Amino acid sequence: MIPDSVNPDVIVVGAGLAGLTAARRLSGAGRRVRVLEARERVGGRTHTLRLPATGLSVDMGGQWVGPNQPHVMALIRELGLEVYPTHDEGQNLALIGGRLLRYRGLIPPLPPLVLADYALLSHRFEALARTIPLEAPWTAPDAAELDAQTFDTWIGKNACTPQVRALMRLYAGAVFSADPAELSLLHALAYTAHGGGINGHTLTRGHALQDRVLGGAGGIAQRLADDLEDVRLDSPVARVEQDKEGVTLHTPAGAHRAGRVIIAVPPTLLSGLPFAPPLPARRAQLQQRLPMGTVIKFMAVYERPFWRGQGLSGMAISDTGPVTVTFDNSPPQGSPGVLLGFIEGSEARGLMDMGEAERREAALHSLARLFGDEALTPTETVQRDWTAEPFSGGCYGALFGPGVWTGHGEALRAPVGRIHWAGAETARVWMNYMDGAVESGERAAAEVLEGQ
Amino acid sequence: MIPDSVNPDVIVVGAGLAGLTAARRLSGAGRRVRVLEARERVGGRTHTLRLPATGLSVDMGGQWVGPNQPHVMALIRELGLEVYPTHDEGQNLALIGGRLLRYRGLIPPLPPLVLADYALLSHRFEALARTIPLEAPWTAPDAAELDAQTFDTWIGKNACTPQVRALMRLYAGAVFSADPAELSLLHALAYTAHGGGINGHTLTRGHALQDRVLGGAGGIAQRLADDLEDVRLDSPVARVEQDKEGVTLHTPAGAHRAGRVIIAVPPTLLSGLPFAPPLPARRAQLQQRLPMGTVIKFMAVYERPFWRGQGLSGMAISDTGPVTVTFDNSPPQGSPGVLLGFIEGSEARGLMDMGEAERREAALHSLARLFGDEALTPTETVQRDWTAEPFSGGCYGALFGPGVWTGHGEALRAPVGRIHWAGAETARVWMNYMDGAVESGERAAAEVLEGQ
Numbered sequence: 001m002i003p004d005s006v007n008p009d010v011i012v013v014g015a016g017l018a019g020l021t022a023a024r025r026l027s028g029a030g031r032r033v034r035v036l037e038a039r040e041r042v043g044g045r046t047h048t049l050r051l052p053a054t055g056l057s058v059d060m061g062g063q064w065v066g067p068n069q070p071h072v073m074a075l076i077r078e079l080g081l082e083v084y085p086t087h088d089e090g091q092n093l094a095l096i097g098g099r100l101l102r103y104r105g106l107i108p109p110l111p112p113l114v115l116a117d118y119a120l121l122s123h124r125f126e127a128l129a130r131t132i133p134l135e136a137p138w139t140a141p142d143a144a145e146l147d148a149q150t151f152d153t154w155i156g157k158n159a160c161t162p163q164v165r166a167l168m169r170l171y172a173g174a175v176f177s178a179d180p181a182e183l184s185l186l187h188a189l190a191y192t193a194h195g196g197g198i199n200g201h202t203l204t205r206g207h208a209l210q211d212r213v214l215g216g217a218g219g220i221a222q223r224l225a226d227d228l229e230d231v232r233l234d235s236p237v238a239r240v241e242q243d244k245e246g247v248t249l250h251t252p253a254g255a256h257r258a259g260r261v262i263i264a265v266p267p268t269l270l271s272g273l274p275f276a277p278p279l280p281a282r283r284a285q286l287q288q289r290l291p292m293g294t295v296i297k298f299m300a301v302y303e304r305p306f307w308r309g310q311g312l313s314g315m316a317i318s319d320t321g322p323v324t325v326t327f328d329n330s331p332p333q334g335s336p337g338v339l340l341g342f343i344e345g346s347e348a349r350g351l352m353d354m355g356e357a358e359r360r361e362a363a364l365h366s367l368a369r370l371f372g373d374e375a376l377t378p379t380e381t382v383q384r385d386w387t388a389e390p391f392s393g394g395c396y397g398a399l400f401g402p403g404v405w406t407g408h409g410e411a412l413r414a415p416v417g418r419i420h421w422a423g424a425e426t427a428r429v430w431m432n433y434m435d436g437a438v439e440s441g442e443r444a445a446a447e448v449l450e451g452q
Numbered sequence: 453m454i455p456d457s458v459n460p461d462v463i464v465v466g467a468g469l470a471g472l473t474a475a476r477r478l479s480g481a482g483r484r485v486r487v488l489e490a491r492e493r494v495g496g497r498t499h500t501l502r503l504p505a506t507g508l509s510v511d512m513g514g515q516w517v518g519p520n521q522p523h524v525m526a527l528i529r530e531l532g533l534e535v536y537p538t539h540d541e542g543q544n545l546a547l548i549g550g551r552l553l554r555y556r557g558l559i560p561p562l563p564p565l566v567l568a569d570y571a572l573l574s575h576r577f578e579a580l581a582r583t584i585p586l587e588a589p590w591t592a593p594d595a596a597e598l599d600a601q602t603f604d605t606w607i608g609k610n611a612c613t614p615q616v617r618a619l620m621r622l623y624a625g626a627v628f629s630a631d632p633a634e635l636s637l638l639h640a641l642a643y644t645a646h647g648g649g650i651n652g653h654t655l656t657r658g659h660a661l662q663d664r665v666l667g668g669a670g671g672i673a674q675r676l677a678d679d680l681e682d683v684r685l686d687s688p689v690a691r692v693e694q695d696k697e698g699v700t701l702h703t704p705a706g707a708h709r710a711g712r713v714i715i716a717v718p719p720t721l722l723s724g725l726p727f728a729p730p731l732p733a734r735r736a737q738l739q740q741r742l743p744m745g746t747v748i749k750f751m752a753v754y755e756r757p758f759w760r761g762q763g764l765s766g767m768a769i770s771d772t773g774p775v776t777v778t779f780d781n782s783p784p785q786g787s788p789g790v791l792l793g794f795i796e797g798s799e800a801r802g803l804m805d806m807g808e809a810e811r812r813e814a815a816l817h818s819l820a821r822l823f824g825d826e827a828l829t830p831t832e833t834v835q836r837d838w839t840a841e842p843f844s845g846g847c848y849g850a851l852f853g854p855g856v857w858t859g860h861g862e863a864l865r866a867p868v869g870r871i872h873w874a875g876a877e878t879a880r881v882w883m884n885y886m887d888g889a890v891e892s893g894e895r896a897a898a899e900v901l902e903g904q
Contacts, residue, residue, distance in 0.1 A: 144633075147633060148602060148604040148608075149601070149602055149605045149633075150602060150605070150854045152600040153601045156600075179600075180600070181596075181601075182855040236726060239704075268740040269723065269724040271721065271723035272722055272723050273724045278840060278841075280804075280840075281837060282801065284839065285743060285744070285839050285845070288744060288845055288846070289743045290740075291740035291741045292737070292740060294859075349734065349859050385733060387733035388732075389730075393736065393737070393740055394740070401853040401855075402602045402634060402854065407631075407746075407798060
């Protein structure tokens, strides 16, 4: 720990992957760095939890990485951690329009007209996505027009069948943790482009869901923190004061001062935070316009992954909620069996006001609809409503509604004097993913090193 | 002032019209009330300023009231304040599609096809608006569909001429201080319904812009505050703790405790504020989803209202910015002359990064385009960028983007234990107007009185 009598060179606010990566890079370049974290743990939107009954370690937050995500993959190697492949052997399930389909490969065996509709729509969507500059979506051709409508409006205009509308709704839920109505079309396109297309976000081998971190993704933040000298938990920042020489951060336990500050928390959490002098208007209004996604992550643990015996992969999509996407989340040794269910967007809002027990029942019935009654009797379940976490505000990340990219996008990464911005929302690639968080931390650290 | 050794019965957070009205009603019912205000003045989004050169009092914030707004009109009478009519004699101007038109009455003398287009579109829009329950827009028939698209999408589908698209864009700017792209169609409809239709919001005699408050609208808050025993300025709330018996509010200068609390500030300012226990998820995510409108209010003072001599009312609309709407804001005696110009939505964003001098030039050139070169030489100008005010976050009020009403509307007014919500955003009628602020304060006070 840096003694309180000495000011660090840089203070990082937020001990998620972005903040801790920034701190590591700065520390590696010889800077004295302090990290202030509001929670009593590091990791932010990643959190590996040890279950009380089975002792199993499960990822309650971000968990997947892929070979197309160079920043987080390199960091994992650097930290000496290992990855293992997501289980994806066997047939997938799709419950669409009341029919339960078993299939292998990318697309459920829907009627030919539906498949043609999906092929056309996804081709059109991805072609449009390729026109969006990832780092500056507001400079895209037709940016104003694309940002003036919702993703829902675009789907309604371009999908001819209810099944394809349902598939795109599932895409929005699974990838944005939102309903298509909550997203600007421009954002849906830009975000899709971050993954190189729809499949980049939704598939395992070769894509964003290929691998998981051995021991849990929470281990990344833990190792980062272990290597740092001065990480202070339970230190929420209540006021930020900037002058010509530096920045002072006030926490309930006292003030901290440094020449530069990197703020690496979801922008919405800054909306009511007092800054002196006040932030520039474009930045301040941006922070008001980035609400977080809505997701409940649910896991059910069974003695064994019983679905594997039925030739099923454990991966399923369903247009009947509340669970709309599932995965086999069993540990690499394959025992116990773990089914992971995502509840997202309006499905999550439907369960928001319930108690945990009622929500557990609803989620288990969803799993049973897909995998049979055996799903109803897990040995243990665990759930995390990320919208109820005050220091995240929701997951996976911020939603850009209509008008936000074109009106305020320029302010997303622009430093304000000695204050720099990191966090998954500010990533130039793979925004809102662990990879984007790492990239943003490295970029913010580089800014500070250049500026000093 | 209530002595610090005695806890008040109720604490109100925010000394805008909503908070002060609530405090007045509670105080009138015999409750000991304390008001905590973050700023060094009362009034919130109303603020009457005395100009340094001319000594003229001008309203930098909310300024109009109308006979269709019973709550604020009754309060003005109760406080012994007077109103006077908005100056509206003479011809109006409209600069649409490069043509400057002079006209009397409601609608500029546009080509017959354009007038027919406007008549049809506004009829259709207002008929749809009448289907929206003001207090619960999410229960409207087709609420989900109306809330899944932007107002811009609806205009694009329903307007046949560029002039009508321009008029509706002007409506969004003038009435919501936003671009149509930033608004859910459901919200545009509900908000319009609050005024009984488009004209209810945009016209003078008989409507929302009929009258102004003698001496300035800031006088309402000032008189309310003068009558209260315990209003504490410079007291921003940094943490809210609720238990079974009451609520403790932490400010930098110390803690305050009461049995009940009314929070009467723009919801976005609460997004990062720590609540213990955390707010329910639906309420917390609502607060992330209510960004404030974007408006710069500009006034130019002249020795006399020179436009009146030319037979002009001073009222103008223009689809060439940055000023898109003007009014004659001269004091009742007609001297000096004051032109008021509004700069809103993306027009305001265009001027956000400028200094005051550059912005002044841009605004004066807008006025000259309408009223001639005499507008270029005012004796004094004044401007207020409300987006740069940290304790408002923007004006006139919160914008509801797609999905917000249907996803989170229920949480807007629902008390959380001993915490009640007021503020113009929570009004059951005339939301985001002074009338709505007053109504919300009276409703919240009644809730507290019923609950105790």
